[in-house]
Amino acid sequence: AQSVSQHNHHVILSEAASLELGCNYSYGGTVNLFWYVQYPGQHLQLLLKYFSGDPLVKGIKGFEAEFIKSKFSFNLRKPSVQWSDTAEYFCAVNYGGATNKLIFGTGTLLAVQP
Amino acid sequence: NAGVTQTPKFRILKIGQSMTLQCTQDMNHNYMYWYRQDPGMGLKLIYYSVGAGITDKGEVPNGYNVSRSTTEDFPLRLELAAPSQTSVYFCASSTRDRGGGGELFFGEGSRLTVL
Numbered sequence: 001a002q003s004v005s006q007h008n009h010h011v012i013l014s015e016a017a018s019l020e021l022g023c024n025y026s027y028g029g030t031v032n033l034f035w036y037v038q039y040p041g042q043h044l045q046l047l048l049k050y051f052s053g054d055p056l057v058k059g060i061k062g063f064e065a066e067f068i069k070s071k072f073s074f075n076l077r078k079p080s081v082q083w084s085d086t087a088e089y090f091c092a093v094n095y096g097g098a099t100n101k102l103i104f105g106t107g108t109l110l111a112v113q114p
Numbered sequence: 115n116a117g118v119t120q121t122p123k124f125r126i127l128k129i130g131q132s133m134t135l136q137c138t139q140d141m142n143h144n145y146m147y148w149y150r151q152d153p154g155m156g157l158k159l160i161y162y163s164v165g166a167g168i169t170d171k172g173e174v175p176n177g178y179n180v181s182r183s184t185t186e187d188f189p190l191r192l193e194l195a196a197p198s199q200t201s202v203y204f205c206a207s208s209t210r211d212r213g214g215g216g217e218l219f220f221g222e223g224s225r226l227t228v229l
Contacts (some may be wrong), residue, residue, distance in 0.1 A: 006156075009154065027183055034175075042202065042222070043204065043220045043221060043222045043223050044157075044220045045220075046217050049217055054160060078194075090156060090157065092218075098164060099145075099162060099170070100145045100164070100216060101147070101159060101160075101162060101172070102147075102159075103217055104149075104156040104157040104158075105156055106154060106156040107156050108154060108177060108220060
């Protein structure tokens with residue numbers, strides 16, 4: 001079955017620490033990949049997306065992600081986190097087809113301590 | 115641009131009551147979706163629509179119904195509310211990106227509590 005795994009459920013970091021959140025998906029075909037962020041009390045917003053081309057994707061607020069097809073992974077990174085990055089982060093995969101559905105991971109709650 | 119608008123933002127229901135969550139988008143997107151979000155579970159797809167007049171079930175459709183009479187509107191109906199339907203509900207819309215799969219644009223969510 002098509003699925004998305006996020007292995008880190010809760011992450012606590014100090015400001016200026018580096019961040020890497022893991023995301024793996026289950027399907028080997030052509031996929032479109034997304035990272036969404038949800039700040040406390042808000043709706044989901046797109047951080048970045050990968051459709052094709054350069055596997056290193058840069059998004060908003062200094063975030064980037066690397067697509068590694070051989071590992072079915074799309075890990076999110078940020079070199080130096082800020083307190084304002086405290087949020088929940090969701091990886092999502094579009095496995096293609098006419099429905100354009102996104103399958104979401106269970107999310108990673110990031111808390112950045114000042 | 116308003117984007118995706120959901121109402122109400124908060125609602126408390128008694129067991130057995132019914133209600134409709136409204137969702138409208140002004141981006142002329144063909145695709146619309148209803149997700150529920152529960153702590154530690156991510157987002158689960160309830161129903162989706164690929165265009166006016168066309169709807170289909172997602173992963174967790176039981177206890178819900180939808181309709182799509184116009185491109186703009188995609189209401190979600192809860193019949194006979196149960197405590198298990200306590201959740202935050204998100205409506206989203208998208209269009210096909212030239213790369214194949216478009217990003218979803220989300221509404222602000224509707225927090226529903228069933229007591």
